[in-house]
Amino acid sequence: MSPVSVEQKSDRSTKPIIRISNLSFRYFDSDSFVLKDLSLEIHSGEIILIAGKSGCGKSTLLRAVNGLIPHQHAGEYSGKVVVDELEVASTKMSLLATRVGYIFQNPENQIFMFSVERDIAFGLENLSKTTAEIREKVNWALDVLGIRDLALRAPHELSDGQKQKVAIAGSIVMGQKVLILDEPTSLLDPYTATTVVQLIKRLHDELGITLLIVEHRLDLVSKIANRLIVIDDGKIVYDGNPRNVLYSANLSLYGVNEPTIVRMAKLLSSENLISRNSSPISSDDLATEITAAASSTKILTDSFSSKKII
Numbered sequence: 596m597s598p599v600s601v602e603q604k605s606d607r608s609t610k611p612i613i614r615i616s617n618l619s620f621r622y623f624d625s626d627s628f629v630l631k632d633l634s635l636e637i638h639s640g641e642i643i644l645i646a647g648k649s650g651c652g653k654s655t656l657l658r659a660v661n662g663l664i665p666h667q668h669a670g671e672y673s674g675k676v677v678v679d680e681l682e683v684a685s686t687k688m689s690l691l692a693t694r695v696g697y698i699f700q701n702p703e704n705q706i707f708m709f710s711v712e713r714d715i716a717f718g719l720e721n722l723s724k725t726t727a728e729i730r731e732k733v734n735w736a737l738d739v740l741g742i743r744d745l746a747l748r749a750p751h752e753l754s755d756g757q758k759q760k761v762a763i764a765g766s767i768v769m770g771q772k773v774l775i776l777d778e779p780t781s782l783l784d785p786y787t788a789t790t791v792v793q794l795i796k797r798l799h800d801e802l803g804i805t806l807l808i809v810e811h812r813l814d815l816v817s818k819i820a821n822r823l824i825v826i827d828d829g830k831i832v833y834d835g836n837p838r839n840v841l842y843s844a845n846l847s848l849y850g851v852n853e854p855t856i857v858r859m860a861k862l863l864s865s866e867n868l869i870s871r872n873s874s875p876i877s878s879d880d881l882a883t884e885i886t887a888a889a890s891s892t893k894i895l896t897d898s899f900s901s902k903k904i905i
């Protein structure tokens with residue numbers, strides 16, 4: 596099945612910052628290919644949400660962008676991945692690390708120094724920056740993430756949400772143009788998950804970072820993404836504006852849970868309780884649709900006072 600493509604908001608006149616052409620990859624100890632002739636272009640400033648059932652190849656795709664594949668995972672590799680003009684397969688990981696940041700699902704995996712500030716400084720120290728430059732950047736990142744009070748704490752004592760912020764700080768100090776997050780909220784409670792997603796969006800808006808986010812919680816991330824890509828069995832099956840994909844794709848076929856708001860809106864519109872043309876993806880959107888429907892039919896207006904019911 597060819598991917599369904601719908602309009603995108605990003606600036607298509609510029610060269611893509613990430614260009615994946617006909618990428619296939621098989622881990623050396625596996626019989627089958629995980630990525631199958633996958634092609635994808637991502638433009639600077641996009642926020643890409645990647646979804647798909649467990650094992651479909653999402654993390655493998657991310658590894659192919661940051662260089663872990665093919666540099667650290669042996670296997671059969673064909674096709675080409677170019678990030679910010681660097682061909683990943685022929686560029687050293689140390690150089691790629693100045694362009695692409697990677698936040699693991701479990702921040703424990705990338706926090707290993709004795710204090711938060713040393714941890715954030717780690718990547719810069721490897722770039723042989725002066726002490727003054729490093730201090731300035733670390734202080735900047737602590738402020739951007741609102742974690743200055745944690746500077747001297749031991750990372751292993753922090754909560755998962757705090758660790759996630761430290762990991763993100765360690766990435767943005769490097770000035771990378773692309774930030775990859777593999778299930779960044781999976782260990783977080785709903786409140787902290789929302790906070791981290793808002794923070795990621797703010798980093799995008801303020802620093803212009805291109806974001807690739809793999810996330811099962813579509814309800815949280817589809818609101819900030821400009822593209823939702825659904826992967827199945829190593830191939831892209833949907834690629835488009837999240838609203839369009841969520842309302843046109845049969846996501847359950849691909850093991851993806853549709854957000855509760857979308858499910859509710861589909862039920863309400865099938866009963867003609869909201870417009871059949873509506874496609875809310877946030878509770879505020881849905882409240883607006885319900886209010887509009889209630890006031891247009893002049894019933895329920897008093898009881899449906901918009902956001903209170905969501």
Ligand SMILES: Nc1ncnc2c1ncn2[C@@H]1O[C@H](COP(=O)(O)OP(=O)(O)OP(=O)(O)O)[C@@H](O)[C@H]1O
Pocket residue numbers: 622623624625629647648649650651652653654655656668
């Ligand atoms: N290092 C590895 N060596 C061999 N096989 C691997 C390796 N990493 C992943 N795989 C296999 O590749 C396939 C895709 O794995 P991948 O981690 O990319 O899936 P995913 O979509 O990220 O899944 P999840 O949602 O569970 O994180 C799976 O069958 C997995 O078992």
Ligand SMILES: [Mg+2]
Pocket residue numbers: 653654655777
């Ligand atoms: Mg994964």
